Structures are given as structure tokens and as C-alpha cells.
Amino acid sequence: MLFWAALAAYPAFVFQPSAILVLGEAVAFCVIAKRVRGRLRILPAVAMVAGIALFNLLAPVGRVFARIGEVPLTIGALELGLRKGAILAGMVQLSRIAVSRDLRLPGKTGSFLAKVFHYFDLITAFPIKPKEGNLIAQIDDAIMRVYNDEALCPKPDAQRLEGLEKDTQATGVIPIQTRPRIALFLLAVIPWALLLLGRITPSLEELLRSAESLRP
């Protein structure tokens, strides 16, 4: 369900026009990703946002707020860079929220992917002994045996595939893990509400102008 909720949120997040709201959403996704997937590495995300913002500052847009030598730093460029960086950082966290090892897709697609991962498990688990020499021959032999030897396919896997298909046919839905449904609904819907709000949210430049006009 997390997968579908994150997928639903994705377009609304990517097309959010307001840099402020996008930053807020990206932070929220970081918090959710930490909650559902554990360890969160904040430094790469901050570095990515800062790096992209810096690159975009090199192309001035809008009002100048500072100068580094001859290079004008503009609010518009900063906002553009922050928005791009926040979208990229947020996308990474949305991916972490969406994808897990327990992800199951229904029907023939799910069965096919289960086979792919099963072959992957067999390939990675097959013993290769580099010290015995002739690595290429060993790898070739391993591939041959994994591909052709049905005895390497343990029954529980076949049963798991059958069970998955039966569950899907009986209920018409994927067997889901227990997740708060309201939270999932909010994850899917709130970005769309913010997308509408983003159309009326002022830009950084407009906020700065308003702040200056309020000064005595």
C-alpha cells in the first residue's frame, strides 16, 4: 500500500510550483522515510540541494540579493535551485518509502518478478572459489546449473508463487501488511492539496518585497 500511496503522491510533488512547499514536502518525506525504512542519511540530501542551488545561482534570475565579486546572486535563481534540489532529494525519499523487499505485485507480473528474484538469489548464493582458478569456467558452470537445474528450485518458492496467485485470485487484492490506512491516504492526497495551494503561494521574491514594504 505504501508503494501505491507514494506513487499517487509522486506527480503532485514533482509538479509543485512553490519552492517553499516543495522544501516542506521533501522534509516531510524524509521524516516518513526515516519512520518506515529506518536509517536516514541527511548529509547527502543537504549536499545535493545545496549543490544544485549553487549551480543555478550562476545563472541570474530576478532580483539581486548579494554579490560574490562580479557574480550577482539573485532570488529567482536561488528559488529555482532550491526547488530543483528539493524535488530531487524528495524523490529519493519517496522512492525509499515506496520500495521494500516485501513489495508484492499482483498476477502474472508478480509471479514473473518472483522468478527473477529467485534466480537472482540462486546466482548470488552459488559458491565461486577464486583460489581454485579458472574463474570464467566456474561462473559459466554456475550459470549453467542455476539455469538448467530445476532441483535447485526449492519447493517453498514454488508454493509461495502458488500461494500468492491464489490469494490474489481469491480477494482480488494484494495481501497487504498492516499500515495505518489514514496515514497512507494522507500521504497520497496531501501533495495534491499542496499542489493547488502552490498556485497561490507567493514566491520568495514576492515575500521579500512584501516584507520590505511592511518596514517603516
Next chain:
Amino acid sequence: MPAERDDSVKLLAFLSALCLFMSTLEYAIPKPLPFLRIGLANAPILLAFGKLPPRRIVQLSALKALLQGFVSGTFLSYVFVFSAAGTAAACGAMLFVAWIGGDRVSRVGISLGGALASNAVQLLLSRLFLFGAGTAYLAPIVFGLGIVSSLLLGAVAEQAATQSLWYRSLGVEP
């Protein structure tokens, strides 16, 4: 399901798993620059030429991009978008080169065509969405390394196709 289709689907699943395995290997290899990739996961796609029909090769390429995204957890991120776009361009270019060249072109040529197309598309996306005009400074490095790695990969795939007992035991798909 007819036996030929069974074999085709089985080989597709197996090569997809190989793509995933090669992709995992590549993550373990230190790279001079973090965003530059050797493209080891393309080796099974090169092996698919001559064994799978074009539509299966397209499916294999799509699966490679999808599975990399799932396993690395970057499915909804820019990494996936870049990877998918590069893979799509590479697949189209490889099929075109294979079709145009026929027996005259080896996996080395197919690999080179795919790499050039992939690099071009990814640089274009970088230009549009990430680094703007600054992408021009990256282009020579990306293309240069892409050419070298694709030639090596193509040579390895060609060698594997001629020497692998497993590969030679596979039937040729109609």
C-alpha cells in the same frame, strides 16, 4: 503455453536476474566519479542478441531499468528517470545497429551504439534539469569513458557468447 514461449520467458527472467546481479557487482566497484557507470548490467542484454527476439530484448531492457530502481530504492527518483531514459535510448540504438548491420556487426558495435545513445540522452537530461550549460564540460569525459567501457563490455560479451557452454546450449529463438 507453447514450449518456445516458455523458454523465451524463462530466458528473459534469467537474463533479468543476471542484469540485476551485474548491477549489484558494479555498485561494489570503485568509480573515479560517482555518477559514472561502467554499464556491467548491459552485458546480459548484449548476450540476448541472437537468442531473444527484439520485443523480448525491449522487455529485458525495461526490466533491467525497473529492477535496478526497485533494488536500489531509487524507483521514483531522478536516478531512475535518468537510467530509464538512457536504457530506452540504448535499447533503441542497439536494436537499430543490430538490424542495420546484421551479421556484419558484432556485440562490440552494438554495445558502442547503445552507449553513445545512452550518454547523449543522459547528458541532454542533465542539461535540461540539473546543470544547465555547465553540462558541456562533462560531455567529453562522459562520452570518452562511455566509448572505452562499451568497447570493453562488447568484447567481453562477444567472448562470452563464443566460449560459454551455457550460452551455446541455448536454442535460437525464432
